[in-house]
Amino acid sequence: MDFQLSREHKLLATTLKDFAENEVRPLARETDEKEAFPVSTVEKMARFGMMGIPFPKEFSGAGGDNLGYIMAVEALSKVCGTTGVILSAHTSLCAAPIYEFGTDEQKRRFLPDLASGKKIGAFGLTEPNAGTDAAGQQTATVLSGDKYILTGSKIFITNAGYADVYIVFAMTDRSKGTRGISAFIVEKGMPGFSIGKKEEKMGIRGSSTCELVFENVEIPLTNLLGREGGGFGLAMKTLDGGRIGIGAQALGLAQGAIDETVKYVKERKQFGKTISSFQNTQFQLADMQARTDAARLLVYRAACLKDAKLPYGTEAAMAKLFASETAMAVTTMAVQLHGGYGYTREYPVERMMRDAKITEIYEGTSEVQKMVIAAAVLK
Amino acid sequence: MKIIVCIKQVPDTTEVKINPTTGTLIREGVPSIINPDDKSGLEAALVLKEQQGAHVTVLSMGPPQADLALREALAMGADQAILLSDRAFGGADTWATSSTLAAAIRKLEWDLIICGRQAIDGDTAQVGPQIAEHLHIPHVSYVSELQVGEKAIEVKRKFEDGWQRLRVQFPCLITTLKEMNHARYMSMAGIYDAYRQEVKVWGLADIDIDQANIGLKGSPTRVKASYTKGTRSAGKVYEVDPREGARIIVESLKEKFII
Numbered sequence: 001m002d003f004q005l006s007r008e009h010k011l012l013a014t015t016l017k018d019f020a021e022n023e024v025r026p027l028a029r030e031t032d033e034k035e036a037f038p039v040s041t042v043e044k045m046a047r048f049g050m051m052g053i054p055f056p057k058e059f060s061g062a063g064g065d066n067l068g069y070i071m072a073v074e075a076l077s078k079v080c081g082t083t084g085v086i087l088s089a090h091t092s093l094c095a096a097p098i099y100e101f102g103t104d105e106q107k108r109r110f111l112p113d114l115a116s117g118k119k120i121g122a123f124g125l126t127e128p129n130a131g132t133d134a135a136g137q138q139t140a141t142v143l144s145g146d147k148y149i150l151t152g153s154k155i156f157i158t159n160a161g162y163a164d165v166y167i168v169f170a171m172t173d174r175s176k177g178t179r180g181i182s183a184f185i186v187e188k189g190m191p192g193f194s195i196g197k198k199e200e201k202m203g204i205r206g207s208s209t210c211e212l213v214f215e216n217v218e219i220p221l222t223n224l225l226g227r228e229g230g231g232f233g234l235a236m237k238t239l240d241g242g243r244i245g246i247g248a249q250a251l252g253l254a255q256g257a258i259d260e261t262v263k264y265v266k267e268r269k270q271f272g273k274t275i276s277s278f279q280n281t282q283f284q285l286a287d288m289q290a291r292t293d294a295a296r297l298l299v300y301r302a303a304c305l306k307d308a309k310l311p312y313g314t315e316a317a318m319a320k321l322f323a324s325e326t327a328m329a330v331t332t333m334a335v336q337l338h339g340g341y342g343y344t345r346e347y348p349v350e351r352m353m354r355d356a357k358i359t360e361i362y363e364g365t366s367e368v369q370k371m372v373i374a375a376a377v378l379k
Numbered sequence: 380m381k382i383i384v385c386i387k388q389v390p391d392t393t394e395v396k397i398n399p400t401t402g403t404l405i406r407e408g409v410p411s412i413i414n415p416d417d418k419s420g421l422e423a424a425l426v427l428k429e430q431q432g433a434h435v436t437v438l439s440m441g442p443p444q445a446d447l448a449l450r451e452a453l454a455m456g457a458d459q460a461i462l463l464s465d466r467a468f469g470g471a472d473t474w475a476t477s478s479t480l481a482a483a484i485r486k487l488e489w490d491l492i493i494c495g496r497q498a499i500d501g502d503t504a505q506v507g508p509q510i511a512e513h514l515h516i517p518h519v520s521y522v523s524e525l526q527v528g529e530k531a532i533e534v535k536r537k538f539e540d541g542w543q544r545l546r547v548q549f550p551c552l553i554t555t556l557k558e559m560n561h562a563r564y565m566s567m568a569g570i571y572d573a574y575r576q577e578v579k580v581w582g583l584a585d586i587d588i589d590q591a592n593i594g595l596k597g598s599p600t601r602v603k604a605s606y607t608k609g610t611r612s613a614g615k616v617y618e619v620d621p622r623e624g625a626r627i628i629v630e631s632l633k634e635k636f637i638i
Contacts, residue, residue, distance in 0.1 A: 062566070062567035062571055
């Protein structure tokens with residue numbers, strides 16, 4: 001067992017750090033305050049090859065791996081949780097299922113634009129009555145000649161409105177329960193497909209989270225992803241991968257909060273000393289860093305398993321559970337160590353704390369992760 | 380068109396800290412980077428690669444660790460990388476360095492050689508011009524803009540108080556300023572490819588050079604002593620509006636009889 005990053009990954013880390021510091025950090029506060037989707041940053045990420053890190057070059061990807069991809073999510077999230085989740089949802093929830101489950105024709109048609117960042121991807125599973133219980137899907141299709149007619153709506157969809165390609169789940173046969181769910185590739189501009197209400201959120205406020213509305217949208221048969229009735233399994237496998245991305249986002253938020261806190265406690269003086277000289281500060285920081293490093297090992301392990309084409313679902317669930325709870329705890333401690341200033345917008349830790357909360361909820365709540373992990377433990 | 384870009388791996392001086400008790404630089408744990416002036420020269424070459432299909436070779440003399448700087452250059456988009464590394468080259472001053480680099484360059488095909496103006500750890504600005512002299516070719520230093528024609532290159536040569544516009548015929552050498560552009564990031568694909576490519580390592584046996592001109596023995600410069608300037612006091616910080624700030628500055632300069 002070797003806990004060293006490879007030479008490529010070390011090189012990757014340096015350039016990701018530079019990119020995050022120079023291109024992302026300066027916009028993070030405004031992105032949050034104005035709920036502004038960082039369009040120009042995403043364009044820069046595309047130019048730099050970040051939108052398709054784990055995909056082969058024949059599909060305009062970087063020819064890299066999942067470890068490199070989640071390092072990118074981590075590096076972005078260290079300075080801006082919004083930017084991190086845009087990349088995670090695009091890569092893990094849209095490009096990855098097309099790459100893993102798409103036909104050759106679908107890969108050729110959709111992947112190059114996604115992996116090069118010309119187009120942004122999104123994923124629509126959640127509905128008002130079908131979140132954790134995915135089988136409660138109301139969105140449905142009927143087959144009409146050589147088309148599926150899609151009707152219904154989705155909520156809480158990350159990248160909605162800015163995305164061009166959406167993986168959407170719908171009932172193709174309601175009588176079969178979860179075995180009646182299918183996945184479709186829905187494209188922006190298809191008649192009858194519109195973007196509904198935009199959510200106003202506590203954190204990751206620059207990330208666009210909206211409703212998707214489908215009114216008799218005609219979907220060609222060639223846009224069915226995977227087999228008919230195979231949508232539930234496809235969604236679960238896709239979310240396994242997505243959880244590594246969210247784990248990486250949480251990890252970035254935790255490390256970002258520690259880095260901010262280290263700067264602050266070395267400068268802030270109370271009782272004539274910098275607060276870094278107090279043992280309470282030191283012990284808290286020690287806890288924060290130890291937990292974050294443990295989270296990093298879990299997240300990197302899950303990514304490496306995926307790269308090695310080994311089963312990783314349980315490990316991804318553990319990584320996501322632990323990293324997101326670490327992010328919540330560490331960002332809260334960071335605010336506490338900043339004292340009153342930490343509660344103000346002048347310092348980024350309050351934003352990081354608000355951003356961290358969602359990592360315990362989306363792409364499977366902590367409770368769902370525990371169900372996944374317990375099922376494996378009790379098997 | 381074939382371009383050779385000479386780069387040097389240097390400690391990132393923005394990350395260097397000073398030991399408060401001894402007053403010396405703490406080099407441990409300081410990351411190594413491509414010298415900023417050289418990196419801009421590489422960027423200029425990569426733009427020419429995109430615009431006119433130039434072939435870009437990066438060349439560096441240094442210890443085996445300098446491999447990292449060359450991998451970074453490959454990840455940015457260079458086509459070929461060569462590391463000149465041999466114990467015999469160690470301890471070189473600018474004369475021995477430029478002699479060695481020129482010997483390597485003689486083995487390659489090129490129309491244009493680009494060097495950074497000067498390295499942030501040496502600040503001599505001598506190596507580029509010396510290479511040109513060894514090769515008997517014209518050179519222009521302090522280039523801040525360039526345009527490449529068929530047989531010549533047009534450059535803007537920048538000084539503190541002005542600039543010159545010059546045309547130089549190929550083959551020639553230019554030294555570039557870091558202000559001339561913003562060097563690109565290594566691309567993701569480039570990073571993964573950088574370690575799939577070969578960095579050629581050339582030692583003494585691979586180049587044709589008189590041993591009297593290499594390494595410490597071939598270096599006429601001798602450093603007799605070096606010292607670090609004492610650190611200054613922390614100074615005072617005023618958080619005031621610009622008008623008040625200006626008033627305070629003028630007052631304190633008057634106090635010290637500077638104005």
